[in-house]
Structures are given as structure tokens and as C-alpha cells.
Amino acid sequence: MKITGADNRVRITERSLFYWILRRHRPMQFFLLLVIVVSLFFKVFPLEMQKRIINEAIYLKDTHLLFLYCGLYIGAVTIAGLLKYAINLCQVYIGQKILVEMRTELYHHVLQLPLQFYRKMQAGTVISAMTAELNAIGFFLGGALAIPITSILTFVVFIGFMFNLNPLLALLSMGVYPLEIIVIPFLQNKYNRLNKKRVKTTRSMANVVNEAISGIHEIHGNASYGLEEKKLSTYIHKLYDLVKRLFIVKYGIKFANNVFQSMGPFILFLVGGYMAINGQFTLGALVAFLSAYEKVYDPWKELIEYYQDYQDAKVRYKQIMKIFDLDPVHALLPFSRDPFTLQGNISMKNITFTVPSGVKLLEDINLEVMANEQIALVGYSGSGKSTLALLIAQLYDASQGTISIDDHQLAELSKLDMSSNVAMIAQQPFIFTGTIRENLLYGVQAVAGDGPLPDRSHILSVLRQVGLQDDIIRFGLQAVLTPEQCKPFRDKFLRMRQIIHTSLRSDFEKVVEFYDAAAYLYYSNIRDNIVFGDSLTGEFIIEGLPDHPRFMELLQKTNLEKPLLTLGYAIATQSVALLANFQDDEFFFRDNPMRADEFTTYSQLVEKLDGPQSKDKEARRLLLILALRFIPQKHSIVSLPSAMEAKILAARRRFQEIVFHIDRDPATLLEVWSPCITGPKTGESVDFIPFCPGEYMYTHTLLDNILFGALKSEQMLDEPLRNLAGQAFQGEHLLDEVMDIGLNFEVGSKGDRLSGGQKQKLAIARAFLKDAPIVIMDEATASLDNTSQARIQGLLETDYRGRKTVIAVIHRLDLTPSYDRIVVMKAGRIVEQGTYDELMERKGAFYDLARAEF
Amino acid sequence: MTLPEQNFNANGLGNITGRQEFLNRLPMFSGAPAGVTKMFAYLAKREEYAQGEIIISEDTRCDRLFLIMSGKVDIFHRHKGRRFHVQLLGPDSINYFGELAMLAEFDWFFSARAWTDVVLMTISREAFTKVMERFPESYPVVVQKIIKLHINRFADQGSYFLSHISPEAWLEDPPQ
Incomplete structure (x- = not known):
């Protein structure tokens, strides 16, 4: 630098x-x-x-x-x-x-x-x-x-x-x-x-x-x-x-x-x-x-x-x-040497920490931690256990006394020495805007600089260890891939689709309505039912269709325009009447073709119209949009007249003819009509891709592509099904690929697209990936559910036992028995230390704390 | 609303009016303002389960109320690795379960599976809360009814237990 x-x-x-x-x-x-x-x-x-x-x-x-x-x-x-x-x-x-x-x-x-x-x-x-x-x-x-x-x-x-x-x-x-x-x-x-x-x-x-x-x-x-x-x-x-x-x-x-x-x-x-x-x-x-x-x-x-x-x-x-007129307390880089590789022996002598107001948060702390020892810091709130952890991590500096690691005084260690040897996990970790991958590699990258980063298999194994695998797979499945991103795995993904549609069909058809060129799709909107495919350039998005000459010509020829306008009018009038007092909350519009921000527009429209067949072009456009968004099984505001289904199916066939300018005869000769017959050949560079079993739909998520149909309910892809799909992925050696795609998930500002648990696990994975000899956990698993907490605890007991010095600030005392030593703090002082059994036997402060908890 | 051209198709969920009529027949919503039941009819979801399928499992997070539209549901407990049947619910008797999920967040303390093929209507706690925020005057009445419904189901389970209890368990006092 x-x-x-x-x-x-x-x-x-x-x-x-x-x-x-x-x-x-x-x-x-x-x-x-x-x-x-x-x-x-x-x-x-x-x-x-x-x-x-x-x-x-x-x-x-x-x-x-x-x-x-x-x-x-x-x-x-x-x-x-x-x-x-x-x-x-x-x-x-x-x-x-x-x-x-x-x-x-x-x-x-x-x-x-x-x-x-x-x-x-x-x-x-x-x-x-x-x-x-x-x-x-x-x-x-x-x-x-x-x-x-x-x-x-x-x-x-x-x-x-x-x-x-x-x-x-x-x-x-x-x-x-x-x-x-x-x-x-x-x-x-x-x-x-x-x-x-x-x-x-x-x-x-x-x-x-x-x-x-x-x-x-x-x-x-x-x-x-x-x-x-x-x-x-x-x-x-x-x-x-x-x-x-x-x-x-x-x-x-x-x-x-x-x-x-x-x-x-x-x-x-x-x-x-x-x-x-x-x-x-x-x-x-x-x-x-x-x-x-x-x-x-x-x-x-x-x-x-x-x-x-x-x-x-x-x-x-x-x-x-x-x-900013302050001096950084510690040097950034070590002076003319490489960063130390520390063993993890920590020694604290007469440590006192006073805040500017004069209050002593820690007083006269003396503690020796052996390399690879696992220490639990426990105590009442405000006892100073988190402050002590932050002092060891060099995030705060002691007012008096010395802390040393392997005979090096903490005050003299550079920031790079610390970050190479200490992994710190905060109770409320910070997640940066960017992808999961960038967040995971944050700590490693800071230490390695331009050096080598952990390979994919290592990253994925850490994610499995902390229990993030399922989430990452889900992110991967929700990814919309470009043709270039998809190219290396396209055939494998289509093979997965085939597995779901053949050997796993009976399990999945309960929750997925598979795309079928000959059938009406009750869990897809009317636009999908007619267009039955997608354009990569967005030519056939719903909001543009009322102004699309060929599409509108199709609606007229198949006598669909009037019924669709009637449907749109019914949706508009019903929704406006029902939701007039609920328009400020998007929740009430989740299962409605109308969006909350469109309510005023439609409310004014309904007031103006005296029937569905308006001559006003804008009114017809707005009504058609609602009708084309309508999903019969999801939108309960109106019902779909069954007579429309046949018309829509007829329009679907006509649409393919119009789009590809292909006579339907060859398909009719085969007696089975399929968009794939009129559709483009695999690998050809075309704009329109029909819902065809052999085609990857680039405007849809990976999950949509594998299921090749619409999910009947968001919550219904339950664990057994996910396990079934997971096994199939594993069999096709695709799981790592999907996880790799999932690593590119954008977490949003401060990680707000992740749940609290996901953020915490990501922070734990980020710290574990550093593979530092000292791990400091400040109530790092407190916001996780019991299973996830037990999983991380298990990892400390097996993988980290004898390999890393662990200092964990812990609130839940039932997690402490596996630690080599428990240090009990009260009002800024260490009052007791020993193994779980010793402390319980002593019936002192720890015993009191434990009794209060249970 | 059904469009003038046709009746709604057989696969449809049914329209709001049909659902509202169903809700109005339930004790929980009897006497509730039409606005309340109409919103629940709009926000409710339909779920179908084939015979033998698990609907909810103990120790998973509760999030919705179930109303039985057709078929029968077996309510059971797992205890020491065994399954104990406690109640059989159908559309004509006690036709609901999960009513407390409207009021609090907890893990299910019982399991339910489809005894026959069943069609259920469900209302999520989120929907219940959101609607009740708009009708605060109805909230105390609905809560009282939910508690009464729970007592009904509880009493029904109690009498089932008592009639199936083993003679050894027939003790007047709890063991010391």
C-alpha cells in the first residue's frame, strides 16, 4: 500500500x-x-x-x-x-x-x-x-x-x-x-x-x-x-x-x-x-x-x-x-516482516477497561488460555464478557494491563497479524451489499490480498458445516440464468426436468401443474396460457400486449377480446369494491391481478366505465392487462368461465402459427399438436422460446425450468419433495453447480434479503473460512434456532477440538458442558472458573446462574 | 362473482360469495360483519390432501387455521414413538383445527393427517391479523369465539380420552 x-x-x-x-x-x-x-x-x-x-x-x-x-x-x-x-x-x-x-x-x-x-x-x-x-x-x-x-x-x-x-x-x-x-x-x-x-x-x-x-x-x-x-x-x-x-x-x-x-x-x-x-x-x-x-x-x-x-x-x-483528527491505534501492516503465525496461547494480566465517563467495565482480569483450549465466557448481562472478547480481538484497547498472544503483546501486533490469526463472529454481524460469495470471501480476501482464495469445494463444505446448504440451493434454484451462464449445464438441467417428469412425476404432480401444450393451465396466468412461451427481448410481456398488433389481431380472430375485456372488467369492479379500504397495504393485493399501486387508476376507471366493452383505448388496455394476469387457481376475486378455456387453447395454437408463420398442417398430420414441432431447433439463436420439454426457458428461474410447470402453492415444495429433488441433483452431480449459482445471490443492502438466521450463518461461515487459529464468538449462535445452534456447537466439539483456541461468549448455559473451561464473570470481574462439573459441584455463581436458567 | 357467460369451472376454487356463505355457517364467524367474512373469503386458500397424507406435524411452526370443506381429518399425538389418535374431524361435526394459530405463534402440539381425501380452506395468521386490524371492534368477539371453539374441541378430546382410558390410569390423585 x-x-x-x-x-x-x-x-x-x-x-x-x-x-x-x-x-x-x-x-x-x-x-x-x-x-x-x-x-x-x-x-x-x-x-x-x-x-x-x-x-x-x-x-x-x-x-x-x-x-x-x-x-x-x-x-x-x-x-x-x-x-x-x-x-x-x-x-x-x-x-x-x-x-x-x-x-x-x-x-x-x-x-x-x-x-x-x-x-x-x-x-x-x-x-x-x-x-x-x-x-x-x-x-x-x-x-x-x-x-x-x-x-x-x-x-x-x-x-x-x-x-x-x-x-x-x-x-x-x-x-x-x-x-x-x-x-x-x-x-x-x-x-x-x-x-x-x-x-x-x-x-x-x-x-x-x-x-x-x-x-x-x-x-x-x-x-x-x-x-x-x-x-x-x-x-x-x-x-x-x-x-x-x-x-x-x-x-x-x-x-x-x-x-x-x-x-x-x-x-x-x-x-x-x-x-x-x-x-x-x-x-x-x-x-x-x-x-x-x-x-x-x-x-x-x-x-x-x-x-x-x-x-x-x-x-x-x-x-x-x-x-477525523485521531491516530489509528494499531499499525496496519507488520514492520518489515510477514504476519506472525500464532499458536493461540492467550494471556491477560491485570486488565482494566474504563469508558470515557469513568465507569470500569472490566477490572483486574487475569486469565491464561492455552492454545486449542475452548473457553466459555458466561455471566449476567453487563458483566463484561462481550467487552473482554472484544479486547482479545483487538477491537477495543485495555485501559490498563497487558494482553498477549504467544508472547506477543497485543498492543504491538499489527491489524494484519490479528486478522490472519483471529476470526471474530459478532452477535449481530454485518453483511455487505453484494453476493453471498463476496460476503463469504470477505475475511479471507482481506488477509490473502492478491493471493489464492479457497477453492469451490472448500467453500461449499463450510456452507454445509454451518447449515446454509439448503438456503444456497434455494437461491440457486431461484436464479434466472442467461444463455451464456446456462450453457455448460443446460443439458443436465433438462435431464433433471426429465427425471421430475418421469420417475418422480407422481410425487411432484401433487404440487406442480406441469406445462402441457394440450391442456389449460389453472396455475398459470392467461397470458402464459395463450403465448405458451417467452421472448428473450420481452416482446410478449403482459403490459405491452394490448399494443401488440399481431397479438391483438389474434384475440379478435379467436373471439377472445370481448370475453377478456369482460373478465378484466369483473376483476376491476370486484377488486375496487372489495379493497377500497385496504389499498394502502400490499398484503391484500398478493392474490389479485391488480397491484396496490394501480388501485387509484382502476378505481377512476371503474367510476368512468358503464360496461366492459368501452371504446376508450386506454380503458381497454387496462382491462386487458388485468385479464391477462389472471390466474384461475390463485386469484379468487372472480372465476374463469369454462367456455373461455377452449377459446384460449385455440388461441394458443393460432399464436404459435402467427409467431413462427408456420402452417399447422405438419403438426396436425402427427395428430399431436405441440409447440415443439413448430418451435425452433435446439441451439438455434431465436428470440421466442416456447414451453417445450426440450427447451430451457431463459426468462424463468432454474426451479421453474426443472419443474417445467407452475407451483400450486409457494409453501408446498415441502421437505420430502426437496429431499427427493436433492437426491436427483446429487445423482446428476448438479448440486455443487446449483450451489455455485446460489453463491451469486445478491443479498441486498446490509443483507436485507436474507433472514436473521441466514445472516448469522453466513457470518459464521465467513469466519470459519478464514481457518484462523483463534476463534472468538460473541453470542454468535444466539439468534439461531436450536437445530442450527446444535450443529455449530457440534462442529466446535468435533472439528475444532484440539485444533483451535475458541473463546465463546455464551448466554445459554446448556451449551457450556462441552467447553474445556467455563469462566464466570460478574460486574467486570472473573468470579469463578472450571469445568462444568466442577462448577456445578461448587454450587457457586455458575450454579446460581444455571438454576435461574432452568 | 361468476361471469355472465358461464358458470365457474369445476377446477376453480369457488368464488368469494360461495366461500363467504361457507364461512357464515361457521360459529366462529356467525354474527361477524359481512366485511369481515368477505375479506376472509377473499384471503382464504384451498388445500387438498389425499388419504393418508400428513397435513401438519407436531413441533413445526403453526401459521394457519384449517376449515374442513369435505373429507375427514385424523388428529393424533406422538408419544414415546407411538401414535395416539385423539379426534376424528369432519365437515359436519367439529370441522376446524388450528384455531389457536390465529392468536399466537407456537409449534403445533398435535399432528393431523387426511383420513379420507380432504378439501380444506385455510386462513393464515397474517391474513387474520391484517383483517382484524381493520375491524378492531369485531376483534374481542372473534377472539372469544375462537377460545370457545378451542374449548369445544378440547372437551370433545377429553371425553374421547376418558372413554378410552386404561383402568390402570383411573386414579383419583396424581402419583406422588
């Missing part, structure tokens, strides 16, 4: 803003300076040309000279413009490059700050500092050197030019500048003070929003919307007031500038005009002087704006650095 260069000896939070600017990208900055100097010449040169055009070319009436000077003028102006463009690009490039480095290094620093820092710090403050506030600084950084240098040089060169033309006039027109030097900084100071307050208020506002989003469950639960709005409203109004005052000052500064700017030309016209009339000054020189005066104001204005931006950036920068 490049954090250890000589450039970074100053702690990041102690660096000034210019520290970054002056030390980074020097060649680029030098190049920028060069371009600026060159550009100056091309800025002044047109002024000289202006003077010569009037004084020489026009005065002497020499067209040749006029063309020459005009050509040189336009050439110089164009080059000056191009150079300005190059300067701007360089500025942005340098600014953003510095920002990238600043942000990377700051984040590196922030992540390493001790846990105590985060206990006090609101997430909103850190987020706002790392994102929006740093962005604002980035805009300043690019021009931090270029703008003042360009402006000062331009200013000096133009003034020089003006003095050269007429020293008296130059002196007079410069007279207003000293005044500005007094007024502007006064206003600017006022602006800075307000700006500081604005930054602080914005942060507080970010914290309130952040807290509300994190605690949204509680807010919904208590319907405390008003309370939360009130909290934010205070800051919104404060911010409004501050920004209002800020802009009064900001535009005050602009106003002062404008007044001063107008004073110059006034003096120029008055004195310069008088001199020109009296022949003391040529007209050409006066025009050039006026141009120069106008131009000299630009760099001045830029300087003023720069000054404002600098002050603004400085305020923000200082505020940011102030927040």
Missing part, C-alpha cells in the same frame, strides 16, 4: 490544504505554469495591435497594414482562447487527481480509527464529510495555484502596459483598488463565519435524515412521522436563515466590486478624454488603454473570487480534518 512514502510523514489530518497542492503532480503543475506564462503574451499582444490599427493603419490609410494587424490580432486572440481552454483542462485534471488521492488516503485513515471513535460519531457526519464536502474542495484544488498566478501575472502585465502608455492615467485608474482591499476582506470574514455555521447545520441535517432512514421501522411502527418531520424542520429553517444571510453578504461583495469597477472608466474618460482633446494622448493609445483597463479588471475579479473560494474551501477542509 502506498501510504508509507516520505510524502505522507505528516498525519493526514494535520496537513494544510496547500500541503496537497504543492506536493502533488508537480510536473503537471509546472507545465500549467508554463502555459499560463505563454498565454500572457497572447493576451497583451492584441492590445498593441488595437493601438497600431488606429494609430498606424487607419491614420496612414494603409490597407495592407490594416490586414496584417487584423490578421495578427485575430491570430493572437484565437491562440489566447485555446491556451485558456488548455489551462482549464489542466486545472480540472490536477484538482480531481488530488481529490482522488485526498479521498483515498482520508478513507484509509477513517476506516482505521478505533471503535470508540464510531461510538460517538454520527454516520451522517462522516458520510457528508467524505462525499459532498470533499467534492466542493475538489473544485477549488484544481485552480488553487493556477488562478492566483495567472491573475497576478495578467494583472501586472496589463498594468505595465498601461504605465507604458501613460503613467499618470495608469496611476489614477488604479486608485480605487486599495479601497477594495479594505472593504472586501471585511465582508469576506463575515461570509466565512456564516459558512462555518452552514456546514455544521448541513451535517446535523444529514444526521437526522440518516437516523430516520436507519430507524424507519420504528418510525412506521410508531407512526411518528410528525415527530421526525419536526426534528428535520428545525434544521431546514435554520439552514434557510443561514443561506439567506450568506447570500446577502455574498452579493454585497459583488455589489462593492461592481461599484469599484465602474469608477475606473469614469476617471479614464474624464482625464483621458481631456488629454486626447488637448493632443497630449493619441486616440489609438486611449482605445488600447480602455481595453487594457477592462482587461485588468478580469484578473482582479478572479483574484477576489479565488479569495472567496479559498476561504470557503479552507473552512470546509478544516472542519473535515477536525472530525
Whole structure:
């Protein structure tokens, strides 16, 4: 990692803003300076040309000279413009490059700050500092050197030019500048003070929003919307007031500038005009002087704006650095050595841990743990057992006393030493946004860097050990695979489908309605019953079908349009009448073709319509959508007239003909109509894939593909059936493949697509995969059901026995007998230790705890 | 609602009106507002079991109430590896089980299997809770009825036990 260069000896939070600017990208900055100097010449040169055009070319009436000077003028102006463009690009490039480095290094620093820092710090403050506030600084950084240098040089060169033309006039027109030097900084100071307050208020506002989003469950639960709005409203109004005052000052500064700017030309016209009339000054020189005066104001204005931006950036920068002004307690990497490989002997001597308020959470703890010993830490809530576990994991640091592992003092071990040797499982582990695989490999990857990662069989065996196998298989079965992902296993999956449909048919047909080209499907919607297939491009999605000319033509030809409109109308009227008071809860729409968010639309539609056969195109579209979504066995809101079934089956056949433009005769000749006869050949690149036993349906899940039918109820794929399917998978050597697909399941933000138990098991698997010699479990199995808890406990007793040092904070005392030693804590002290039998016999604190539990 | 063109087909679940009539005949919903039974009719599910199939097993999480529309259901307990029949339910007598699942979350303390082919209507606890939230005034009455239904079933089981109990168990006091 490049954090250890000589450039970074100053702690990041102690660096000034210019520290970054002056030390980074020097060649680029030098190049920028060069371009600026060159550009100056091309800025002044047109002024000289202006003077010569009037004084020489026009005065002497020499067209040749006029063309020459005009050509040189336009050439110089164009080059000056191009150079300005190059300067701007360089500025942005340098600014953003510095920002990238600043942000990377700051984040590196922030992540390493001790846990105590985060206990006090609101997430909103850190987020706002790392994102929006740093962005604002980035805009300043690019021009931090270029703008003042360009402006000062331009200013000096133009003034020089003006003095050269007429020293008296130059002196007079410069007279207003000293005044500005007094007024502007006064206003600017006022602006800075307000700006500081604005930054602080914005942060507080970010914290309130952040807290509300994190605690949204509680807010919904208590319907405390008003309370939360009130909290934010205070800051919104404060911010409004501050920004209002800020802009009064900001535009005050602009106003002062404008007044001063107008004073110059006034003096120029008055004195310069008088001199020109009296022949003391040529007209050409006066025009050039006026141009120069106008131009000299630009760099001045830029300087003023720069000054404002600098002050603004400085305020923000200082505020940011102030927040993070702490030193990481432990080195990240070991100093000139590889990380230690530890045995797991842990020794604690006179450990005391005091929180900032002065309360002692742990006092005078002395404990020796042998390598490969399994220790249970038990005690009443608040006895300090979790704190002790966190101290051993180096997540907290002892206030007094020493902890050592294999004779290495914990305080001297680097973070990499710890993460290579200790696997920690928290009671409420954190799951990151991403796939199951990424979460599983999180710990290993952090230690291994670019080194080798565990192979698939190892990952899968750990998942089996912790009892996540079934969940991962389920995720795998729910995956929708692209043709490329599916290609290697396609034939095997189709073979599974064949097994389910032949040897396991009698078991599965109770819960699955298999796709049958000749039969009406009561557990599939009407769209599936007609289209009986899927388009990879989404051509036949329900919402698009009412506008699909060929599909609508089919409905008319098969006399289906009217009955479908009638069905849609019945669904709409019934649902609107039944669910008018329930539209705010999606639960009531789970088994309805109408979605909760569509209720208002359909409610307005029903009010407008006086029957199903409306002429209004949008009304017909909406009614058709409801009808096409209708699943007879799932949607009880209306029943399907049996006469429609035959019509739908006829439409199914016609649809295939229309889609493939194939005459039905060949199929009729075979006397068995099947979409597969008219369908594409296997392996052909086609858009439409019919529900055909030999075709993989790429828009459906893997489970749908294997079952090749619709599930009669979500809950009905019960354990015996899953076991049957599992055995068949095993027989086809497909289980690992399905699990591998399941590992790509996206867990959602903070793992919210996983259940509590799944998250916990994933965290346990993540820690076990590290295979570290020391395992610290802080009530790691507390949120698991009894079977899963017993499974993990069994793993510790068999696989981990004699191989790993285990320190487990345990609440349930019935899990403790298998531990080598039980350490009982009370009010921050160790009060008892021994084996389960010894402690029960002693009838001390542990005995009391156990009696209270049972 | 049945569409004007045809009657609903034989495979259908039946419509809301049909289900509502069935629910109205049950003591649990007698006297409940029409809105309540209509919503339950809408949210109820139909489950079918072939003779001998297990419907629920002891120690699995309870989540729904079962109403018997046709067929007979055997309620039994497992004890020390043996199966003990305790009740036979049918559409005409006590035609429900799992009523307490509406009120609390627990593991089933009995098992049920299809004695003949059965058709059941089920109402999930989630559906029950969601509907009752909208009709809070009906909640105490329905809860009282559920408890009465449970007592009925309990009393029926009690009398079955007493008439099938072995003479050795016929003790006036519990063993010391």
C-alpha cells in the first residue's frame, strides 16, 4: 500500500490544504505554469495591435497594414482562447487527481480509527464529510495555484502596459483598488463565519435524515412521522436563515466590486478624454488603454473570487480534518516482516477497561488460555464478557494491563497479524451489499490480498458445516440464468426436468401443474396460457400486449377480446369494491391481478366505465392487462368461465402459427399438436422460446425450468419433495453447480434479503473460512434456532477440538458442558472458573446462574 | 362473482360469495360483519390432501387455521414413538383445527393427517391479523369465539380420552 512514502510523514489530518497542492503532480503543475506564462503574451499582444490599427493603419490609410494587424490580432486572440481552454483542462485534471488521492488516503485513515471513535460519531457526519464536502474542495484544488498566478501575472502585465502608455492615467485608474482591499476582506470574514455555521447545520441535517432512514421501522411502527418531520424542520429553517444571510453578504461583495469597477472608466474618460482633446494622448493609445483597463479588471475579479473560494474551501477542509483528527491505534501492516503465525496461547494480566465517563467495565482480569483450549465466557448481562472478547480481538484497547498472544503483546501486533490469526463472529454481524460469495470471501480476501482464495469445494463444505446448504440451493434454484451462464449445464438441467417428469412425476404432480401444450393451465396466468412461451427481448410481456398488433389481431380472430375485456372488467369492479379500504397495504393485493399501486387508476376507471366493452383505448388496455394476469387457481376475486378455456387453447395454437408463420398442417398430420414441432431447433439463436420439454426457458428461474410447470402453492415444495429433488441433483452431480449459482445471490443492502438466521450463518461461515487459529464468538449462535445452534456447537466439539483456541461468549448455559473451561464473570470481574462439573459441584455463581436458567 | 357467460369451472376454487356463505355457517364467524367474512373469503386458500397424507406435524411452526370443506381429518399425538389418535374431524361435526394459530405463534402440539381425501380452506395468521386490524371492534368477539371453539374441541378430546382410558390410569390423585 502506498501510504508509507516520505510524502505522507505528516498525519493526514494535520496537513494544510496547500500541503496537497504543492506536493502533488508537480510536473503537471509546472507545465500549467508554463502555459499560463505563454498565454500572457497572447493576451497583451492584441492590445498593441488595437493601438497600431488606429494609430498606424487607419491614420496612414494603409490597407495592407490594416490586414496584417487584423490578421495578427485575430491570430493572437484565437491562440489566447485555446491556451485558456488548455489551462482549464489542466486545472480540472490536477484538482480531481488530488481529490482522488485526498479521498483515498482520508478513507484509509477513517476506516482505521478505533471503535470508540464510531461510538460517538454520527454516520451522517462522516458520510457528508467524505462525499459532498470533499467534492466542493475538489473544485477549488484544481485552480488553487493556477488562478492566483495567472491573475497576478495578467494583472501586472496589463498594468505595465498601461504605465507604458501613460503613467499618470495608469496611476489614477488604479486608485480605487486599495479601497477594495479594505472593504472586501471585511465582508469576506463575515461570509466565512456564516459558512462555518452552514456546514455544521448541513451535517446535523444529514444526521437526522440518516437516523430516520436507519430507524424507519420504528418510525412506521410508531407512526411518528410528525415527530421526525419536526426534528428535520428545525434544521431546514435554520439552514434557510443561514443561506439567506450568506447570500446577502455574498452579493454585497459583488455589489462593492461592481461599484469599484465602474469608477475606473469614469476617471479614464474624464482625464483621458481631456488629454486626447488637448493632443497630449493619441486616440489609438486611449482605445488600447480602455481595453487594457477592462482587461485588468478580469484578473482582479478572479483574484477576489479565488479569495472567496479559498476561504470557503479552507473552512470546509478544516472542519473535515477536525472530525477525523485521531491516530489509528494499531499499525496496519507488520514492520518489515510477514504476519506472525500464532499458536493461540492467550494471556491477560491485570486488565482494566474504563469508558470515557469513568465507569470500569472490566477490572483486574487475569486469565491464561492455552492454545486449542475452548473457553466459555458466561455471566449476567453487563458483566463484561462481550467487552473482554472484544479486547482479545483487538477491537477495543485495555485501559490498563497487558494482553498477549504467544508472547506477543497485543498492543504491538499489527491489524494484519490479528486478522490472519483471529476470526471474530459478532452477535449481530454485518453483511455487505453484494453476493453471498463476496460476503463469504470477505475475511479471507482481506488477509490473502492478491493471493489464492479457497477453492469451490472448500467453500461449499463450510456452507454445509454451518447449515446454509439448503438456503444456497434455494437461491440457486431461484436464479434466472442467461444463455451464456446456462450453457455448460443446460443439458443436465433438462435431464433433471426429465427425471421430475418421469420417475418422480407422481410425487411432484401433487404440487406442480406441469406445462402441457394440450391442456389449460389453472396455475398459470392467461397470458402464459395463450403465448405458451417467452421472448428473450420481452416482446410478449403482459403490459405491452394490448399494443401488440399481431397479438391483438389474434384475440379478435379467436373471439377472445370481448370475453377478456369482460373478465378484466369483473376483476376491476370486484377488486375496487372489495379493497377500497385496504389499498394502502400490499398484503391484500398478493392474490389479485391488480397491484396496490394501480388501485387509484382502476378505481377512476371503474367510476368512468358503464360496461366492459368501452371504446376508450386506454380503458381497454387496462382491462386487458388485468385479464391477462389472471390466474384461475390463485386469484379468487372472480372465476374463469369454462367456455373461455377452449377459446384460449385455440388461441394458443393460432399464436404459435402467427409467431413462427408456420402452417399447422405438419403438426396436425402427427395428430399431436405441440409447440415443439413448430418451435425452433435446439441451439438455434431465436428470440421466442416456447414451453417445450426440450427447451430451457431463459426468462424463468432454474426451479421453474426443472419443474417445467407452475407451483400450486409457494409453501408446498415441502421437505420430502426437496429431499427427493436433492437426491436427483446429487445423482446428476448438479448440486455443487446449483450451489455455485446460489453463491451469486445478491443479498441486498446490509443483507436485507436474507433472514436473521441466514445472516448469522453466513457470518459464521465467513469466519470459519478464514481457518484462523483463534476463534472468538460473541453470542454468535444466539439468534439461531436450536437445530442450527446444535450443529455449530457440534462442529466446535468435533472439528475444532484440539485444533483451535475458541473463546465463546455464551448466554445459554446448556451449551457450556462441552467447553474445556467455563469462566464466570460478574460486574467486570472473573468470579469463578472450571469445568462444568466442577462448577456445578461448587454450587457457586455458575450454579446460581444455571438454576435461574432452568 | 361468476361471469355472465358461464358458470365457474369445476377446477376453480369457488368464488368469494360461495366461500363467504361457507364461512357464515361457521360459529366462529356467525354474527361477524359481512366485511369481515368477505375479506376472509377473499384471503382464504384451498388445500387438498389425499388419504393418508400428513397435513401438519407436531413441533413445526403453526401459521394457519384449517376449515374442513369435505373429507375427514385424523388428529393424533406422538408419544414415546407411538401414535395416539385423539379426534376424528369432519365437515359436519367439529370441522376446524388450528384455531389457536390465529392468536399466537407456537409449534403445533398435535399432528393431523387426511383420513379420507380432504378439501380444506385455510386462513393464515397474517391474513387474520391484517383483517382484524381493520375491524378492531369485531376483534374481542372473534377472539372469544375462537377460545370457545378451542374449548369445544378440547372437551370433545377429553371425553374421547376418558372413554378410552386404561383402568390402570383411573386414579383419583396424581402419583406422588
